[in-house]
Amino acid sequence: MIELEVPLGERSYPVVVGAGARHRLGDVLPDGVQRVAVVTQASIPVAVDPGVDHRVFTIPEGEVGKNIATVERLCRDWAAWGLTRGDCVVAVGGGVVTDTAGFAAAVYHRGVPVLHVATTLLGQVDAAIGGKTGVNLPEGKNLVGSFWQPSAVLCDTEVLATLPAREYRNGQGEMAKYAFLGVDDLQDLPIDEAVAACVRCKADVVGSDEREGGRRAVLNYGHTLGHALETAGRYDLRHGEAVAIGLVYAAELALRLGRIDETRVAEHRAVVSAYDLPMNLPPGVDADRIIELFGRDKKAVGGITFVLDGPSGVEAVKVSDRQLLGQALEAIA
Numbered sequence: 001m002i003e004l005e006v007p008l009g010e011r012s013y014p015v016v017v018g019a020g021a022r023h024r025l026g027d028v029l030p031d032g033v034q035r036v037a038v039v040t041q042a043s044i045p046v047a048v049d050p051g052v053d054h055r056v057f058t059i060p061e062g063e064v065g066k067n068i069a070t071v072e073r074l075c076r077d078w079a080a081w082g083l084t085r086g087d088c089v090v091a092v093g094g095g096v097v098t099d100t101a102g103f104a105a106a107v108y109h110r111g112v113p114v115l116h117v118a119t120t121l122l123g124q125v126d127a128a129i130g131g132k133t134g135v136n137l138p139e140g141k142n143l144v145g146s147f148w149q150p151s152a153v154l155c156d157t158e159v160l161a162t163l164p165a166r167e168y169r170n171g172q173g174e175m176a177k178y179a180f181l182g183v184d185d186l187q188d189l190p191i192d193e194a195v196a197a198c199v200r201c202k203a204d205v206v207g208s209d210e211r212e213g214g215r216r217a218v219l220n221y222g223h224t225l226g227h228a229l230e231t232a233g234r235y236d237l238r239h240g241e242a243v244a245i246g247l248v249y250a251a252e253l254a255l256r257l258g259r260i261d262e263t264r265v266a267e268h269r270a271v272v273s274a275y276d277l278p279m280n281l282p283p284g285v286d287a288d289r290i291i292e293l294f295g296r297d298k299k300a301v302g303g304i305t306f307v308l309d310g311p312s313g314v315e316a317v318k319v320s321d322r323q324l325l326g327q328a329l330e331a332i333a
């Protein structure tokens, strides 16, 4: 078992990675907890035993169920059951469950402790770590939320065996991102070490910039085009697949800005293709619409901000030359 820490002073917490990590739940529960509200989805074949009085609350599948109505339902059910601030919530699932249960825990009784048992690859390498919680509005994804750090995260690599192949690849899209944030030879590592390497990287970034005042933005590498493709919507892409295309786009853009050379672009393509992820725009993409969507990205404060590779590594860069944005899109058409 690999034990890591997200370093946040008094709010630092452990992340346990490895086969069977879910069985450590009893060890990482906060002291004095008498009741545990387990939040999961009906389709997730992962049972946990907190070792104290607990009840399972299921939430709907997918992005459509990640909303304020689900948060209200959870809070009302917890209140009816008598959950108190001295108890805790355990989210067992992928990013949809940890984001939704994490946000409900952040607001219920003005905040109850939450622990995440991440059951998707994407959840283990990304969503369950770092304390971003939230739900969607009809107007857009993740528009309501809060920073609410978990008390512990368990990344049980054993449970990935039941993950549908496409969901596994979805997680690999986020994994590919870490290859450009200083995590070397990721593809050659056994899965538990690969997950741990990603967690270590994210924990380090979050520890230095919890609320995304600066450096945490690097975790959005590949996401500007990724989000635009997801928002444009008509393309059948999972988040990680959209991010994979976004990584190659970011490299092509950085090349045109003179920040990296062809060899580095080829490295991006090699990593993405090694995971068998897409690296070209889906057919029929309207470049003007994508460029318009870039400007609407939540992180686009005062212009179009891209996270780009360069001589000092990956960093946030403002790009104003729309022609270059279009040329880089042509390079991945």
Ligand code: NAD
Pocket: 041, 043, 044, 045, 046, 061, 062, 063, 066, 093, 094, 095, 096, 097, 099, 119, 120, 121, 122, 123, 126, 127, 128, 129, 130, 131, 132, 133, 142, 159, 160, 161, 162, 163, 164, 167, 170, 239
């Ligand atoms: P998901 O939570 O929808 O899970 C994908 C599917 O896999 C679901 O149908 C789920 O029921 C099923 N599943 C989960 N674990 C399983 C298992 N072990 N075996 C079989 N099936 C299983 O998708 P996701 O990709 O994990 O998460 C996506 C969400 O994460 C998005 O809403 C995104 O906004 C969010 N996210 C949050 C952060 C963050 O920092 N908070 C970061 C990245 C993504």
